[in-house]
Amino acid sequence: MTDTAGLDGADSLDDAESLDDDGPREGGDPACWLARVCPECGLFAEQEPPTACVRCGAVLAGP
Numbered sequence: 825m826t827d828t829a830g831l832d833g834a835d836s837l838d839d840a841e842s843l844d845d846d847g848p849r850e851g852g853d854p855a856c857w858l859a860r861v862c863p864e865c866g867l868f869a870e871q872e873p874p875t876a877c878v879r880c881g882a883v884l885a886g887p
């Protein structure tokens with residue numbers, strides 16, 4: 825038999841990688857969740873800012 829099937833598999837992997845490169849943009853704007861990270865302890869706020877950190881009490885002013 826031949827090795828053509830193996831070569832085909834490598835080609836498919838290459839395609840999957842290029843698709844992966846396009847992935848991150850669906851994560852949205854990082855600023856959205858950055859505003860919810862506590863500046864004092866780094867805890868992720870459970871509520872939308874403005875709010876206060878449930879762990880250290882620091883104020884998250886929001887965007």
Ligand SMILES: [Zn+2]
Binds near residue numbers: 879
């Ligand atoms: Zn905190």
